[in-house]
Amino acid sequence: MDNNQTIFDISRPNRFAGAQIPEMGSLSDIPLHFLRDSSPCLPEVSEIQAIRHYTNLSHQNFAIDRNFYPLGSCTMKYNPRGAHRAANQPGFLNRHPLTSVETSQGVLQCLFELQEILTNVTGMDAVSLAPMAGAQGELAGLLMIRAYHESQGEAHRDEIIVPTAAHGTNPATATMSGYKVAETKVGADGDVDLEHLKQVVGPQTAGIMLTNPSTCAVFERQIVEISKLVHDAGGLLYYDGANLNAILGKVCPGDMGFDVLHLNLHKTFATPHGGGGPGAGPVAVNGRLVPFLPIPIVGQRNNQFEWFGSDEIPNSIGTMSAFMGNTGILIRALSYALMLGREGMIRVAEYATLNANYLAKELEKAGFKLAYPDRKATHEFLITLSDETAKFGIRAMDFAKRLLDFDIHAPTTYFPLLVPECFLIEPTETESKEQLDAFVHAMSTMRMEAQTNPRQLLDAPHHQYRKRLDEVKAARELDLTWQPKSKKTAQTK
Amino acid sequence: MPFIPHTRDDVSAMLQSIGVSNVEELFSEIPSSIDRADLSAVPRGVTEMEMLRVLSERAKKDEVGPCFIGAGSYDHHIPAAVWDLASRGEFLTPYTPYQAEASQGTLQVLYEFQTMMSSLTAMDVANASVYDGGSGLAEAILMAVRCNRRNQSKKILICGAVNPFYIQAANTLVRGQGIELVQGDLSNGTYAIDLSEGEEVCAVVVQQPNFFGLLEDVDEICDWARTKNAMVVAVVNPMTLAVLKPPGEWGAEGADICSGDGQPLGVPMSSGGPSFGFLCTKLQHVRQLPGRIVGRTTDRAGSLGYTLTLQAREQHIRRAKATSNICTNQGLLVTAATIYMSIVGLRGLGNVASTCHSNTKYLVDKLCKSGLVKKTFVEPFFHECALDLSCDAQIVCDMLLRQEKILAGYALGRSFPEFQSSLLICATERRTQAEMDRFSETLLNACMSLARGQ
The missing domain is CATH 3.90.1150.10 (Aspartate Aminotransferase, domain 1)
Known part of the structure; x- marks a missing residue:
């Protein structure tokens, strides 16, 4: 059915889904000037009207479950339903984020194991699961690079190098973390133009952000040379994990000379993309960046899993969200990793x-x-x-x-x-x-x-x-919220 | 092979077509000087059945009794239909709706969401989500710095008790741009405007109800901020806006930017994530709003349809000059929230809000009547309340969890050392009278036994 209606067009005053309405409570103790006197524009529909409306809308979507989705750089692979089931168990779904560790050993063990697995497949020394998505992982990575240089007395390094072909998030992240962006050219064969890079690298270089395989969809063959060039200049290497699916189980970013990276679990680890998220963007680092990892991290103490925060990691760049990242997505990623196992990962x-x-x-x-x-x-x-x-x-x-x-x-x-x-x-x-x-x-x-x-x-x-x-037209004649017809006519006048 | 459909015949036909004799040849461009991966720390693969066995044992371990903690994550009822619908493959497994013609479902949901959030907050526009309340506050602050042309200060004044977890995250996320968050003084749990405060600030941040559940004098704070040429960033719990005055109506002109966490709108607590953050603002600032925005337009046949719009703000177009680096957001949770708001509707959301408040009030009154505990701050509070137990609140929490599996509340001392004996509690519409009475009884018993020095 395609009748072009929004949920607001279906809505009628004083209709409601009776089974979903708790009793009205008293607000008599709240002074009037704190209360709302206008009614918000929320739908007034029956339960089945809402269900039909959204079921019909779902039919208007392409999705992995319906279509082949060869969307480059996005790794739209099958999202196992078993992982969805695993994460949707009451013990996980109903866990309040501030519950004590004593009654959180189940979820903490899951997160700990995921940290271990991701550390291994990236060839790095430690992982933090805190970042909410790839772009936030990038931000965490650059903030760690900044903290590292500051700790070395090299706070003057103010430039991040990105190839001209890089994902848009790379330069946007560099800006967000307070860095200037220097671009390096890509050669005719898709690899970085090494001669140009030599001109760009200098004492101002804080680091370089690379994807390998690159955004040109080829393996960057000079990665060892690039690594030496940037490291010799005192910069660090950031690995954008968007394309990790290409090398999972074959080679590790850690062995290519990268110091820090993020993974997109909604790509490589098959968690559903949800029409725009949620994702999860864990970061992995080598030894020199471990002291700066975002918190919290799951650690082990006295045979118990515990949160490690600013007491254990005093130089951390801090937290990335109110609580512990996108935990539900992390559990899905672990479920997927457990089903694949090491032999499945290589495949x-x-x-x-x-x-x-x-x-x-x-x-x-x-x-x-x-x-x-x-x-x-x-x-x-x-x-x-x-x-x-x-x-x-x-x-x-x-x-x-x-x-x-x-x-x-x-x-x-x-x-x-x-x-x-x-x-x-x-x-x-x-x-x-x-x-x-x-x-x-x-x-x-x-x-x-x-x-x-x-x-x-x-x-x-x-x-x-x-x-x-x-x-x-969408950008010129902005129509970003539904308005009742009467009001809309008034506005155009 | 889990999730890989290839038969042996497929593989040989494909290798033959490519013109190589084995898969390894396809990796020949990887320099041989790079070590091959060693996955020895990854366990061997198991079936779905086995994986589910292991994970359900762990999930069961974490099940506990009734929840009286709020502090940014709330145990609300979620209508069964919400996640039945949101878990449909057509909502669960699409990518970001870049191909509008193949994504009208998700795009229309987002347009409806923008409408609901703008209206709840009484602002003009909403984006299609950021990660959570913490990152939402950070993006709101960055946005205020970009928008405020009249005031170049990079100081942000935190008025009153704003969620400390949001402040921590925002500190991480905005520090790179040289922005400094300054905590204003608290007087009896809320912000008391300090007229002598001469310092220039770019924006003020105020949360309503604040972290302690107290109602801040938002009208006065808003009007005062105007006199200082400071932007007003509102932090709100969207559920409460069904009954509380919305940020767009605070003071003479309303707040400029409003952010918060959408978890109360049909999203399970799930250890704090995934949830979603939202950002609303006035139309004049829409080009500084980060993240996806959906617009309604027409197609070539003249039918109404939806598409992502104002993309020139975003990283994939504007790169280093984008409003934010955000790409993937929390789309699925927004879908769930939109369905939730449709099903509980106007009447339901109002009743959820008022019942949460009256449940909490019932509990607070009952506890205070005992004379053993008292309110930490003066009223009015909404939906959450801090109680002074006259003993270490964390120890009481631990006792209730061990003895009764009750999640007693958030011991404020964990974030505010000066309130070591205060417990922040909250009773949502899910809490029954029996649960509240049992909680009250065990809490008072615990306080008494501590007072006796046991």
Whole structure:
């Protein structure tokens, strides 16, 4: 059903879901000037009206559970339902964050084990699970780098280097942590331009943020040289864990020379993305940054699991949220890790890489242009549709929208910016060969349409709940909240 | 192989297509000088059945009795439908709604959420969430510094008792930009405006009800802040706004930015996360609001539809000049909260708020009548109240937990050393009279036995 109504359109005065309404309490002791005299705009609907409304809305979403989602850099793999079940047990769900450790040994043991597993797979010395998502992990990482330099009497280091192709969060995080951003170029083969980096690195360098495999979807082959270059200048190496799925169980960031990193558990450790979160962005560090880890951390003392806070880690950068991160997500990540085990973890990188290389090769055979044809694909790869744009006037965005009609979510488009009209394609290890073949078929069909019937692409999508949406209008004529019709008319006047 | 669908035939066909003889060749670009990973500390894999056995044993260990702690996380009833719906794969497993045409469900939910939050707080606009109340306060402070053109100070005045866990997190998150949080003096648990306070501040932060459950004189604080050219950042519990005056109506002009934690709106306590933070503001500041914002627009056929908007504020477009680095937020919890607010609705949320208050008041009155304990501060309080037990409150908490598995409250001494004997308690709409009476009895017994020196 698509009747275009909001929950507010359905609402009628004095209707309510009777089974959900507790008795009214008395507010007689509260002085009137503290009380509200206007009524908030909240729905007045029956329970089944609410259920139908939101069930129908759910039908208007693409989701892993319904669609292939080859969204580069986002690692949209299957989210095991068992992990969801594990985290949803009453003992975990109903635990108040300030409950004493005595009655929290179950959850603390889970978090402790996850710390141990993540320490091992990253090849680092210690982990804090505190950051709420990848971007907050990045912030924690840079604040630790800052604290480290300050402790060394090198507070003058005020610059973070990021490659031009880096995720937007990297430069945004550098700014948020009070650093200046210096960009380093990427060479024609997708690796960092080492000569340029040599010019950028200096006594002002606090560190460099890198993703490996890089955002160009290739393994940065000069990582050992980069590590030496930056370390020799006194800077530290930050690893953006967005692409960890590509190397899980094969090589560790710690062994590549990185000093600090974050993991995106909603990517590599298969926790559901929820239409925009929650995620979890644990940070892992080597020895020199351990004293600065964000708190709390789970430790062991007298055969009991305990929270380690500012008493145990006095130089910590501090807490990242009111309580202990996104614990429910951390339990899901542990559940996933326990089911995979060490042999399963190695297979993650192997099959993710196999799928990406197979898909890249099949697309190349079908006539699509790889951005880096001489390089191996990692867990993802880039194609450029610039030939199609030049020949048929069809842009990557048109391909992306048309792909939705094949029930396939579009890959990441126009990122990284240095590759024109690009698709960043990440199939993940949980997709079957048949699904990959169906993707190639859809892409070839679209290429055919581009030649014979370009409107099919230019007007796409055709079979979704909406045609292409007017984003310019959305930004120019801001409509960010529902208003009753009478009020809206008054406003436009 | 858990979660990997490949048959042996698939693998050989794929390797053949690629033109390599084994998977290892695909990793040939990784320099051989880098050691191969050794996962010996990771246990061997187990089935879902086995994993669930282990984890349910642990979850059971942590089950305890009735909860009388609030302090930022509340034990409310959540209608069964809320998480049945939010756990549908179509809400649980999509990515951020960048492809609007394939994400109308999530986008419309967010638009409805923005409407509900703006209206609850009486502000013009809301974003689609930040991580939690702590990071919400940090983002609100950063936003105030960007918005306040009339005052270049980087000092923020904390008026009264703002949640100390929010303050701690905000301190971590804003320090990098040279911003300093200054705690204003407390008088009887609330902020008393110090007219001699000559120092320039960029913004004042005030929480209503404050951390001790007390009602701050928000109208006066708001109007006073205006005279100092300081922005007003309000921190609120959204559930209470069904009955308390909303930040948009504080003082003559209302607060400028409002933040808080959405956990009371249908989100389980879950050890404090995942929950969600929210941020609301006046329309004039919308371009400084961090995070996702959804706008309603039309599609090419003229139908109403939804899309992410004002993205030029965000990191994926603006990079180093973005309003925040936030990318992934707490979308699923926002979905749950929107469904929660729809089901309990206008009447339900008001009743939840008033019942929470009258339950807490019942308990406080009962305890105080004994003469053994008294209120730490003068009234009025709302929904939470600090009690002076005349003995170490943490010891009382430990006793009640051990003896009766009751979560007695938050011993204020853990955050405020000067209130070692005070216990912050709260009784939500879930607490029955029998639970409250048993709690009252065991608490008083514990205080008495401590007083006798046992």
